[in-house]
Structures are given as C-alpha cells and as structure tokens.
Amino acid sequence: xxxxxxxxxxxxxxxxxxxxxxxxxxxxxxxxxxxxxxxxxxxxxxxxxxxxxxxxxxxxxxxxxxxxxxxxxxxxxxxxxxxxxxxxxxxxxxxxxxxxxxxxxxxxxxxxxxxxxxxxxxxxxxxxxxxxxxxxxxxxxxxxxxxxxxxxxxxxxxxxxxxxxxxxxxxxxxxxxxxxxxxxxxxxxxxxxxxxxxxxxxxxxxxxxxxxxxxxxxxxxxxxxxxxxxxxxxxxxxxxxxxxxxxxxxxxxxxxxxxxxxxxxxxxxxxxxxxxxxxxxxxxxxxxxxxxxxxxxxxxxxxxxxxxxxxxxxxxxxxxxxxxxxxxxxxxxxxxxxxxxxxxxxxxxxxxxxxxxxxxxxxxxxxxxxxxxxxxxxxxxxxxxxxxxxxxxxxxxxxxxxxxxxxxxxxxxxxxxxxxxx
Amino acid sequence: xxxxxxxxxxxxxxxxxxxxxxxxxxxxxxxxxxxxxxxxxxxxxxxxxxxxxxxxxxxxxxxxxxxxxxxxxxxxxxxxxxxxxxxxxxxxxxxxxxxxxxxxxxxxxxxxxxxxxxxxxxxxxxxxxxxxxxxxxxxxxxxxxxxxxxxxxxxxxxxxxxxxxxxxxxxxxxxxxxxxxxxxxxxxxxxxxxxxxxxxxxxxxxxxxxxxxxxxxxxxxxxxxxxxxxxxxxxxxxxxxxxxxxxxxxxxxxxxxxxxxxxxxxxxxxxxxxxxxxxxxxxxxxxxxxxxxxxxxxxxxxxxxxxxxxxxxxxxxxxxxxxxxxxxxxxxxxxxxxxxxxxxxxxxxxxxxxxxxxxxxxxxxxxxxxxxxxxxxxxxxxxxxxxxxxxxxxxxxxxxxxxxxxxxxxxxxxxxxxxxxxxxxxxxxxxxxxxxx
Numbered sequence: 001x002x003x004x005x006x007x008x009x010x011x012x013x014x015x016x017x018x019x020x021x022x023x024x025x026x027x028x029x030x031x032x033x034x035x036x037x038x039x040x041x042x043x044x045x046x047x048x049x050x051x052x053x054x055x056x057x058x059x060x061x062x063x064x065x066x067x068x069x070x071x072x073x074x075x076x077x078x079x080x081x082x083x084x085x086x087x088x089x090x091x092x093x094x095x096x097x098x099x100x101x102x103x104x105x106x107x108x109x110x111x112x113x114x115x116x117x118x119x120x121x122x123x124x125x126x127x128x129x130x131x132x133x134x135x136x137x138x139x140x141x142x143x144x145x146x147x148x149x150x151x152x153x154x155x156x157x158x159x160x161x162x163x164x165x166x167x168x169x170x171x172x173x174x175x176x177x178x179x180x181x182x183x184x185x186x187x188x189x190x191x192x193x194x195x196x197x198x199x200x201x202x203x204x205x206x207x208x209x210x211x212x213x214x215x216x217x218x219x220x221x222x223x224x225x226x227x228x229x230x231x232x233x234x235x236x237x238x239x240x241x242x243x244x245x246x247x248x249x250x251x252x253x254x255x256x257x258x259x260x261x262x263x264x265x266x267x268x269x270x271x272x273x274x275x276x277x278x279x280x281x282x283x284x285x286x287x288x289x290x291x292x293x294x295x296x297x298x299x300x301x302x303x304x305x306x307x308x309x310x311x312x313x314x315x316x317x318x319x320x321x322x323x324x325x326x327x328x329x330x331x332x333x334x335x336x337x338x339x340x341x342x343x344x345x346x347x348x349x350x351x352x353x354x355x356x357x358x359x360x361x362x363x364x365x366x367x368x369x370x371x372x373x374x375x376x377x378x379x380x381x382x383x384x385x386x387x388x389x390x391x392x393x394x395x396x397x398x399x400x401x402x403x404x405x406x407x408x409x410x411x412x413x414x415x416x417x418x419x420x421x422x
Numbered sequence: 423x424x425x426x427x428x429x430x431x432x433x434x435x436x437x438x439x440x441x442x443x444x445x446x447x448x449x450x451x452x453x454x455x456x457x458x459x460x461x462x463x464x465x466x467x468x469x470x471x472x473x474x475x476x477x478x479x480x481x482x483x484x485x486x487x488x489x490x491x492x493x494x495x496x497x498x499x500x501x502x503x504x505x506x507x508x509x510x511x512x513x514x515x516x517x518x519x520x521x522x523x524x525x526x527x528x529x530x531x532x533x534x535x536x537x538x539x540x541x542x543x544x545x546x547x548x549x550x551x552x553x554x555x556x557x558x559x560x561x562x563x564x565x566x567x568x569x570x571x572x573x574x575x576x577x578x579x580x581x582x583x584x585x586x587x588x589x590x591x592x593x594x595x596x597x598x599x600x601x602x603x604x605x606x607x608x609x610x611x612x613x614x615x616x617x618x619x620x621x622x623x624x625x626x627x628x629x630x631x632x633x634x635x636x637x638x639x640x641x642x643x644x645x646x647x648x649x650x651x652x653x654x655x656x657x658x659x660x661x662x663x664x665x666x667x668x669x670x671x672x673x674x675x676x677x678x679x680x681x682x683x684x685x686x687x688x689x690x691x692x693x694x695x696x697x698x699x700x701x702x703x704x705x706x707x708x709x710x711x712x713x714x715x716x717x718x719x720x721x722x723x724x725x726x727x728x729x730x731x732x733x734x735x736x737x738x739x740x741x742x743x744x745x746x747x748x749x750x751x752x753x754x755x756x757x758x759x760x761x762x763x764x765x766x767x768x769x770x771x772x773x774x775x776x777x778x779x780x781x782x783x784x785x786x787x788x789x790x791x792x793x794x795x796x797x798x799x800x801x802x803x804x805x806x807x808x809x810x811x812x813x814x815x816x817x818x819x820x821x822x823x824x825x826x827x828x829x830x831x832x833x834x835x836x837x838x839x840x841x842x843x844x845x846x847x848x849x850x851x852x853x854x855x856x857x858x859x
Contacts, residue, residue: 018606018607018609018610019607024609025681025682027609028609028682028685029682029683029684029685031609031613032682032684032685032688033684036684036688043715046714046715046716046717046718047714047715049717049718050713050714050715050718051714053718116463119460119463120453120456120460121453121454121456121460121463121464121467122453122454123453123454123463123464123467123468124463124464124467127467127470127471133841134837136840136844137791137795137836137837137840137841137844138795138833138836138837138840139795139796139798139809139836140795141798141799141801141802141809142798142809142829142832142833142836145809145829146829146833149825149826149829153825360699360700360701361700363700363702363703364702364799364802366702366802367802374700374702374703378703378706382710388706388710388711388714389711389714392703392706392707392710392711395703395706396699396703399698399699399700399703400695400698400699403697403698403699404694404698407698
C-alpha cells in the first residue's frame with residue numbers, strides 16, 4: 001500500500017536568492033537600494049567636504065538679513081530694507097501673477113485659434129496653421145526677448161505724450177497709456193475705505209487684507225448664492241408643473257444691485273494715470289518686462305493649446321452628433337450635453353500639462369528682468385549671499401510644490417471624468 | 423394624340439455648370455465667401471496679411487548686404503532714399519553677412535571648421551541606418567555604435583586614446599558580464615560588469631590614457647569648450663542629450679513599470695522631480711552646484727556639466743514618452759512573450775521594446791525638438807549659443823543697436839530645423855503605421 005507523502009520540505013539555500021524567481025526580486029531591490037544609498041551617501045559626503053572647505057555650512061540665516069535690492073513690479077509693499085525672505089515672497093507672487101495671467105490668455109487665444117484652424121474658410125485656416133507652426137518651432141526664450149525688443153523699440157516714450165504737438169495719445173478715453181516704459185492702467189480707489197487688516201505684524205510674510213475687497217466679495221458671493229437658489233427653485237417648479245418661471249431678471253438683479261450698492265457706499269472710483277514731469281503718475285503701472293513675458297508665454301502656449309483643442313474636437317465622431325439629434329436634442333443641448341463633456345475629457349489633461357509648462361517657462365523672466373522667484377531667490381539673493389546650495393534647492397522645492405499641486409488637480413480631474421468601464 | 427409627348431425621348435446636350443460654382447470663382451465662393459461671417463473673416467485676414475507684408479517686406483528688401491557697420495547701413499539706406507519718420511527704415515543685413523559663420527560656429531578656430539562639419543556629416547551617416555532602415559544596409563549599425571566615441575573626439579580634439587579608453591570600458595563591462603553570467607547568474611553578471619566598467623573609467627583609464635599617450639601620441643588639436651558656440655553648440659547639446667537620454671529613458675520607463683517596489687519608487691521620484699522643476703534651475707545647478715556635489719578638487723568643463731544636466735532633464739521626459747509606448751501595447755503581447763517562456767529581458771528585447779519604441783517615435787522626436795529649442799536657455803548661464811552670441815555681437819561698436827536682423831536670422835534657423843524634424847516625424851508615423859487598422 002502506498003501512502004501519499006508531502007513533497008520534501010525545501011530547505012532555503014543561499015543560491016535561491018539568485019536563481020529562484022520568488023526571492024530574486026528581493027535581491028534586486030536590495031541591490032538597487034544599496035546602490036542608491038551609496039550614490040546618495042557619496043553625493044552628501046562630497047557636498048559636506050566641499051562646503052566645509054569653503055567655510056559655508058548650510059545656514060538659512062540669510063533670510064532674515066536685509067535684501068537691499070529693489071523690486072519694481074510687486075503686489076505687496078516692499079522696500080530694499082526688507083529681508084531676503086520678503087523678496088522671495090514678492091518673487092513667488094510675481095511668478096504666480098504671470099502664470100495665472102498667461103494661462104488665462106493662452107486658453108482664450110488657443111481655443112479661438114484651434115477652432116479657426118478647423119474653419120472651412122481656406123485663408124483663415126491657412127493663417128492659423130502658419131501661426132501655430134511659427135510659434136511652436138521657435139524657442140520661447142527667443143519670443144520673450146523679441147517681444148521685449150518690440151515693446152522697447154516701437155512704442156512711444158512718455159515725453160511723446162506731452163505738449164501741444166504730442167505724437168502719442170492715451171487710449172480708451174485718456175485712461176490707458178501705452179509707453180515704452182510699460183502700460184499704465186486705471187486703479188480702483190475707494191473714498192470711504194473701510195481700511196485694511198494687517199496680518200503677521202512686521203515680519204517678512206506680512207500682508208494687508210483690504211476690507212473693501214472683502215466686503216465686495218462677500219456681497220457678490222451672497223448674490224451668486226441667492227441666484228443659484230433661484231435657478232434650483234425654477235428647476236423644481238419645472239419638474240413639478242412643466243412650466244419654467246422666467247427668472248433671469250431676478251437672478252441678474254440679486255447679483256448686480258447689492259454689489260453696485262456696496263460699490264457706491266464705498267465711494268468706488270478709478271484713479272487715472274497722468275503725465276507729470278518725465279513720467280506717468282497714478283494708476284497701475286505694468287512694466288514692459290511683465291507685459292513681454294505675459295504676451296510671449298501666452299502666444300507661445302496658445303499655439304500648443306490650439307493643437308490640443310483641434311485634436312479634441314476632431315476626436316469626437318460625427319455619429320455622436322447625429323445620435324444626439326436623433327434623440328431630439330437641440331443644437332445647444334447637443335453641444336453642452338454630448339460633445340463638450342467628451343471633448344473636454346480629451347482636452348483637459350494635455351491642457352493642464354501645458355499650464356504646467358507655462359508656469360515653468362515663466363522662470364525665463366530672468367532674461368527680461370522681471371523679478372519672479374527665479375530672479376529674486378535664484379538670482380540676486382543667491383549672488384548677494386553666496387548661498388548657492390540653499391537658494392537653488394529652495395527654488396527647486398518651490399517649483400516642485402507648484403507642479404505637484406497642479407498635477408494633483410489633474411489626477412483628481414482624470415479620476416472624476418474617467419470612463420466608467422465594466 | 424400620339425404627337426403629344428410628355429416624355430422626352432432624346433438626351434439634352436450637357437450644359438456648362440453655373441459660372442459661380444466652378445473655377446476660381448466657385449472655389450472662392452465655397453471656401454472664402456460661403457456666408458456673411460466667412461466673408462468678414464476673409465476680408466479681415468486679407469487686410470491683416472496686407473498690413474504685415476506692407477510693414478515687413480520693404481524692411482526685408484533693403485540693399486545693405488555689404489554694409490560694414492550699422493552707421494554704414496544707415497548711409498546706404500539714406501542714399502537709397504528709404505528714410506521713414508524715425509530715421510532710416512530697412513534691415514541692416516551686413517551683420518548677417520559678416521557674422522553668419524560666427525552664429526554657426528561661435529569662436530571655434532576657423533581653420534578647424536572641417537571638424538564640426540565632418541562630425542555632423544558623419545552624424546547623418548550614423549543616423550541613416552536608424553532613420554531609413556529599409557534602404558540602408560544594417561551592417562552600417564556598427565558605425566552608428568562607434569559614432570558616440572568619434573563625435574566628441576572630432577569636436578573637442580585631443581588624444582585619440584581618450585575615446586578609445588571610454589569604449590574599452592563598455593567592452594570590459596560586456597566581457598565581464600558575459601563571462602560571469604555564463605558561469606553564475608546573470609544578475610551577478612550585471613552587477614560585476616557595471617562595477618568593472620566604473621572602476622575602469624574612474625580609476626584605471628586615466629593611467630591607461632596617460633601611458634599610451636606618452637608612448638604613441640596620436641591626436642588632433644584640442645579645442646577648449648569656451649570656444650564652442652552658435653548653432654554648433656545647440657546641435658551638440660541637443661544631439662548628445664537625446665542620444666544619452668534614450669537608453670536612460672528606457673531604463674527609467676521600465677523601472678517605473680516594474681513590480682519591484684523600491685526600483686519603481688526611485689524611478690518615479692527621479693522622473694517627477696526632474697519634470698517638476700524648470701530647466702533653468704537645473705542649469706543653475708550645472709553652473710554653480712555640480713562642482714559642490716563632486717569629490718573635492720574636481721573641476722570639469724561647463725559644457726560637460728550642462729550636457730549632464732540637460733541629459734538628465736531629457737531622460738525624464740523620454741521615460742514618460744516610452745512609458746506611453748509601453749502602456750499602449752496590448753496586454754496580450756506581454757502574455758504571449760511569457761507563454762513562449764522568454765525571460766524578462768528576452769521579452770523586452772524581442773517583443774516589447776521594438777513595438778513600444780515604434781509607437782513612441784513621434785513623442786521621441788517632439789522631445790528632441792523641445793530639447794533643441796531649450797538649448798537657448800544656456801545663454802542665461804553665459805554660454806554662447808546663438809542667442810548669447812547675438813548679445814556678444816551687439817557689444818561690438820559696429821553693430822551696437824542691431825536687434826531684428828539677428829533675432830530674425832536665429833528664429834529662421836530654429837524654424838527650419840524644428841519644422842523639418844516635425845515633418846520627418848509625421849512621415850515616420852505614416853510609414854510605421856502597420857497593422858491594427
């Protein structure tokens with residue numbers, strides 16, 4: 001009689017680490033880990049030795065020293081007596097300003113150009129093709145310095161606006177002056193201002209919250225909330241009775257009237273730029289460097305966005321439109337319920353990665369002297385303090401944070417619009 | 423009754439189509455003036471084209487090809503009578519005539535121009551078996567393999583033993599790998615091969631080159647890196663970065679797709695870090711920090727440092743492109759390779775990579791175009807690429823104030839290169855579009 005015996009228990013042998021696929025992956029990972037640690041240790045020990053030899057141990061104390069350089073385009077108050085930390089903060093805000101402005105303009109331009117490139121008008125389609133190929137195939141840095149040169153060389157100097165035989169004049173009812181030193185636009189002013197809240201006292205991170213702006217935003221937000229409540233009520237009534245009450249004027253009124261009232265109460269008016277002495281005074285001054293960077297980044301990125309939009313529209317098959325109209329949907333409903341949701345699924349991920357590229361390209365501001373975070377922290381602060389390691393690592397960290405937050409948004413969006421497959 | 427016919431019995435002669443639907447008029451009606459909105463767009467575009475051409479053409483066609491300086495150009499223009507309200511209006515092409523060769527080669531010694539030219543001609547020869555695989559014999563691939571060692575030698579010059587020592591490192595690594603993997607496991611082979619090659623490059627090859635150079639000094643005149651410039655520099659950085667980043671990118675992409683958790687996280691961390699920071703910060707690292715990361719006393723060339731950082735930059739993007747190709751392959755291909763009993767590397771080499779690389783060619787070309795355009799950034803850290811040279815040329819008293827001609831020339835050159843490459847990638851895409859239709 002035979003008995004079934006268990007297969008002999010295999011003893012673990014050292015050679016199984018190499019030949020047995022069950023253990024080999026662990027061996028490879030351990031080797032990779034050791035190699036990685038060795039590399040890191042080598043780099044760190046080199047750095048430590050070099051820094052010791054230079055007599056510059058890692059030290060972030062320079063952040064509290066006075067920066068003693070000026071930043072001409074800024075959102076918050078800043079003077080050359082402020083610290084390097086504040087200079088870096090101003091630079092970061094400048095980066096974000098040009099990135100946000102650029103993304104908005106690039107999207108608008110890109111959508112228009114992408115749609116026009118699909119136009120059945122031969123000449124318009126060709127022109128847009130030339131635009132896209134022309135901007136995509138020339139480096140963005142060249143566009144930035146080129147547009148900067150155009151602004152400086154071709155626009156009138158402030159003195160051309162003066163006198164009886166002025167060769168240049170202000171635009172839009174004497175409210176906007178376009179000069180070779182930048183663009184002067186009106187600024188919003190409040191004669192019955194509520195004042196500001198100071199945050200963070202006198203430290204490098206201090207900023208003011210304008211109570212006027214806060215009040216306007218609160219009233220506007222409340223108006224929008226009531227308006228959306230009215231829309232939901234109209235939806236409900238439509239579902240119950242089949243008739244939709246006309247609410248557009250109520251919805252408009254609850255937004256516009258209170259906001260307008262608040263503006264009047266605060267004494268809202270515009271401060272216009274005026275020519276005084278050799279330059280314009282008053283108003284908001286957008287410098288050439290900002291305008292050139294903004295324009296160049298928008299025009300360059302718009303060429304890429306145009307291609308994305310074109311691809312997104314072409315990706316939706318004609319059968320979708322036909323099926324939707326066979327269901328009896330009207331053309332605007334077809335667009336908003338059938339075409340756009342599908343096209344956006346194709347368009348949005350590459351669109352966001354282009355926003356990311358635009359934000360990273362904004363670091364080229366240093367070529368035209370716009371003081372963004374690269375110009376302040378990675379430029380003058382680095383040169384003045386001689387702290388290359390600290391400033392550049394921090395600079396990378398800042399950009400990495402911005403990029404990772406944008407890609408987190410992208411992943412969240414991708415997850416939410418992903419086709420729910422069986 | 424019978425003489426009244428309601429049915430025509432004979433064919434009518436063909437009539438001409440209406441004049442408004444055929445010929446140039448019909449085409450214009452259909453494509454330019456099909457409705458009022460299109461008509462407005464057409465007229466607006468025509469006006470825009472007219473305005474741009476009217477502003478640019480008289481400027482472009484200016485008789486200043488022989489101008490010796492900006493003032494000389496202005497005199498020529500004044501004599502020709504093209505004077506606008508802001509002084510003379512017209513391009514000063516003399517700067518291009520005098521400096522175009524500098525914009526191409528930088529300050530490279532003029533008697534040695536044949537070397538970069540030969541290097542780029544040989545580049546075309548080395549690329550031919552890769553690009554036009556159906557019409558070039560595949561034996562040429564041997565030359566393509568040797569080319570990475572010829573290229574730097576031709577550009578930088580110096581002793582011939584340097585590139586030979588570099589090549590010997592690869593040979594040594596390969597020999598150790600194949601010897602060890604025959605007797606022991608291939609894993610040990612890879613590790614020992616890498617260790618042997620690294621030991622050769624970092625420790626032994628210095629003595630080897632020094633000894634052989636003193637016995638048998640074969641070499642060509644060395645050229646310093648700071649003499650490199652112009653489009654030669656841009657193309658060098660672009661080509662080296664792409665050539666080195668392709669294998670690195672493949673390794674990173676495979677690492678990111680792999681099941682080994684530690685390997686995967688190292689690769690993901692590297693890729694996301696490089697892709698998350700702008701190239702300019704990496705170039706700052708090259709210009710200020712890289713020497714701090716190296717052993718004390720190391721001081722290597724700025725162009726080499728830039729090449730390292732641009733290669734790392736390109737390899738992260740390349741990894742993502744190749745990962746896209748890997749992800750696009752149907753799962754059946756992996757399973758088919760497994761069912762044939764191929765191991766991981768055999769499957770990658772024979773089944774997966776040929777297909778994945780083919781799918782990702784358009785992405786690889788567009789990465790290359792991107793890197794080539796980004797080489798202009800090196801002007802910010804003081805290298806003399808075309809944009810940096812344009813500043814250097816303006817520093818000359820003769821050409822102080824020349825802006826548009828230089829930018830226009832540089833932009834045109836970049837446009838020709840990049841547009842040509844993007845057309846080539848579209849051709850490849852059509853050619854390689856086999857199956858799965």
